[in-house]
Amino acid sequence: MLRILRDLLRYNPEFRIGIVLVGFVLILSVLASFSPYPPDQVYVVPPDVPPSPTYWFGTTSRGQDVFWQLTFAIRNTLLFGGTVALISRVLALVIGLVSGYKGGWIDRVLMSINDTFIVMPLLPILVLFYFVMRDSMSWLILALIMACLGWAYDARLIRSVAMSLKTREFTQSSVFSGMSTREILVQEHLPYVMPIVFSTTMNNMVWSIGLEVTLSVLGFTDINTPTIGGMIYWANQHTAMVAGIWWWIAFPTAIVVMTFIGLFLLAVSMNEYIDPRSRLSRMGGAS
Amino acid sequence: MNGYLIYIVRRLGQFVLVVFIGINLAYVITHATPIDPVEQSISAATSFGNTAPDAIEQMRTSLRELYGLGGSPVEQYLVFWRRILRADFGPSMSAFPTPVSTLIGRALPWTAGLLMISTIITWVLGNLLGGLAGYYQKSRGLKLMGVIAMGLHPIPYYILALLLLIVFGFLWPVLPIAGGSAMNLPQTWTWDFISSVLMHAILPALSLILIGIGSWFLGMRSLVSNVVTEDYVVYAELGGVDRHRILTSYVMRNALVPQVTGLAISLGGIFNGAVITEKVFGYPGIGSLLVDAVYAGDYGLVLGVTTISIVGVSIGVLAIDLLYPLLDPRVKVR
Amino acid sequence: MTASPALPARPDAAAPILAVRDLKAHFRTNHFGVKRYVKAVDGISFDVRRGEIYGLAGESSSGKTTLIKTIAGAIKPPLEVVGGTVDFAFLPGYGGLHRAPPAEVARIRWRHLSYIMQGSMNVLNPVRRLRATFADFARSHIDASDRQFEQAVVDHLARVKLDASVLTAYPHELSGGMRQRATIALATICRPDFIIADEPTTALDVVVQKDVLGMIRGIQREIGSSVLFVTHDMGVHAHLTDRLGIMYAGRLVEEAATAEIFRRPLHPYTRHLISSLPRIGDDIQRKGLEGSPPSLADPPPGCRFHPRCPLAMAACSERVPDMVETEPDHRVACFAVNGDQAP
């Protein structure tokens, strides 16, 4: 694991940039713990102050410091993305591995459902959720819902790998070495699937954060918990753009774009690293 | 040909399944939550301004009927399905008493037109440029385009739409930034109207194209760089087959096959983008309709738009899937 | 296209159709810090004469595939030609396809030099009907009307016992044997002077294999091409090739007429290879060779066979033996056979 990190850092510029961007955003989110102001209080600082040495990123029309507000927002947004990714990874892994290894009717049933979720337009469904739940909609519930809707594509990916692993001869060698199905899935197949899990984690976070921003901007989430989307929502409510309070929108936007590009670059470099051909040349197989 | 028939039947089955699961999801969401949707809707609809008490009562009755809240759960479920199958979502609460279906019928062509055109442009352009970038890996211009695509790809829809709005609405106001056509024009097939529609479509379409093109570009580039190492491409090169022919009929043609499946898979996502785009640019499609319906607490309209979008996206996916065998002759034996 | 059943002109030993001289082609890779430098082809010289089928035999890491890739001009990074020349009689003066201008290479491809690739499954474009594939490869080289061209293709397909209906088929609709016959027809439709064949029958069943080999021989005789035929299967060489070169770990170790190699192999490696082949009706105990073929990334010094060689001497691990013409038309690179010609 550490060696992979070292190799990537040393030889892959995309990974380096990605790490720097994501690292910066992470530091920012950690700073939330040191904020002098609680996130949910308004009018704690003078409103509408442009960026200055006192207020680095300016202040909002609601009297909040954009910088400190942003630390909370990015922390919550990352937590949100991470939660969705974590839960949906577990779903995708279990369904993908079982479907691929077991085959037969289990596979057919699971994949039919899977394909349905892949093409389902999620936004209207999420909107419908909000419409019914209204104020009871917390970000945790939203994360759960999105995790339940966001595993399908990656489960298919994992399944296809599991299927090809199943037909490889070493799987039979393992069977005849006396290993149980669980041992084979966990010890023999999981190492092949893990890199995919890592790289899809990044993509999944980009996806879920993007949807969260969209929903928040429309006001279809719990707007009282500060998130990046929530900040932009409030800025829009106060017509910040027209009023010239550009920093209220510009900094959250910049941070979320940084996060996305960083995560995306990590996924790209990870993909290159796990590409079987590149993997083989690293190991130095037969020519 | 028999293989093609099996394929069609399978895809139709998948289509029915998607619609079935999607609509059941809508049922579960609206019926299985502990919140009373009727009271929710009424409080949302009446939160602005005063509504006469008997009007509220009338709303309550019609909403209860609409939800099918009377009777056993099985009856409720059947009533729900009956309404969906008849496309009968009742009258709209926010535009009372216009039926929901009329509102959707009015908005649908806008969304369908915008989405179809921008999706086709995005797909063709992204795959063409991505294919070229994968084939001519040394070209500087195409490399630069790759960097731009990588940068554009992960930006959230909303942010990009907002940026376009700022640039073309405020900094350099050359394009109309809101609406589907100029307000003063009658909606008839005159040149003035059509050109106005096109002008108004440029910004929303541009935002959809910019946001979507990156993933096609990157996907196609990596597909092509795999296809060029395939035996049949190497063989054609050794055979002295015309370079142009190799690029089109050998490399692009084969790399496009998975991209068609990809298009079907991404349709749902494209629709998500359209909702936010329509809202930002005030485009009179069903995305705007959905958002406004939520604000207004218009249950029938929200359910109607949700159902229509599930069915619409599924039809799109089905259409692409049915065209797929034209591109890949191997489907018939699988 | 008039069929000329006449045999090619008597081979002129002075002017071979292909002359390879001291060819060196190496792989250089660097993936995440793991550097590899593989000397897959390391100083190979040989001639292919007009009208003959020259066989190349070798094991999986002998460099034979790299050698023919280099000869065919299919050189892409990480493969690079480090030295030596490849001279075709129809492409004089450049020293190899990789050095010739693209227009010249385009001129000779398929008209003069064609190629039959390993594995028939993926060699034909899966989304293109065979008619279009034939047109892609051959149309520009054959001066005829479309009707005449189509007729020529149909006539030619008949030579490999394929019906005209395969032209409307996609590759996946044909069996493995039919596909391979179709690629042979494709490779010979322009009556090229030189055909490179890389394990064309390895994936086929034995009965089909024999048929296909017969067809290759038949067409080669009819159109008078020279063929460079690569396979690890000594049975195929015995059946088909006129002369045979044996490769081991990136070098040629022996070359002679095929019959001569089977009758009197000289190099210890060749001797082992021939004697270990089981034969039906022969119960003599056969032995495997100790050790393994060396890694080309880190080959042993001197003669690369010496760690496994029963005849190894001190010189073998120090210097590389040259290919010496021990007898007329029989070259061997071995100190034990030729004696140590120390400088």
Next chain:
Amino acid sequence: MSNALLEVSHATKVFSRGGLLSSRRIVAVNDVSFRIEAARPEIFTIIGESGSGKTTLSRMILNIEQPSAGSLVLDGTDLSTVRSNRDRLAFMHKVQPIFQNPFEAFNPLKQLDRYLFMTRQRFSAAVGQAALEAAVDEALRKVGLSLKEVRHRYPHEMSGGQLQRVAIARALLSSPKLIVADEPVSMVDASLRMSIVNLFRALRDDLGISIIYVTHDLATAYYISDRIMIMQNGRVVESGDARTVLNAPQHPYSQQLRAAVLLPEVTGGTAPANSPST
């Protein structure tokens, strides 16, 4: 009446392909019967081309595939009754496979010795690290290797011939009575091939293990087999003593196969008339 090690009677395997409307039935193995005696270890060769059903048959013997009809009985146990984990272990204790591609026989991401120790632990009472290592080393020595050469090595560090030896050593560690080898030398280099083939002979003669050798290659089949069985399109077309059958095949298909073997010597008839070496 002597005991059968393996009794295959009327084994049939049908695969159905296709979807809801038209399912194509493919009879991969059609009514195959044969018997291997427990008292007389032998090398029994199944010969066939692609599509002959030889691999499906070998997978049925390994209980990876279940027959559609007929039965396979190994050492008194009907394979269809082998379901529970314990039964499966008991079954694999008696039968072990060797596969075609030595580079694929072990997980490329894992060390080789792990499979050897695992097999020994699962199929014999564990008796401590030292005894375990001794057993693994002994098995490796039987195939001409040693634990020192294999310990902590990854598959890509070994040649195909070495890997196939390790695969055989792994199979030996469960002390099987039967080894099923599907094309075990077709991907091994020519110079190493005969050592592996000779190894199979040694297993039969020295350890009393019966071997089912599945191949398309008549020459190696002739070299090591006691009995052979020729299959075509799922059916057995001819079987019997290897030398008798291969020297004088009776069935037209066997004759065709025999005639298609390319002899490793240049015969006058096939040498070209225009050979420039003349």
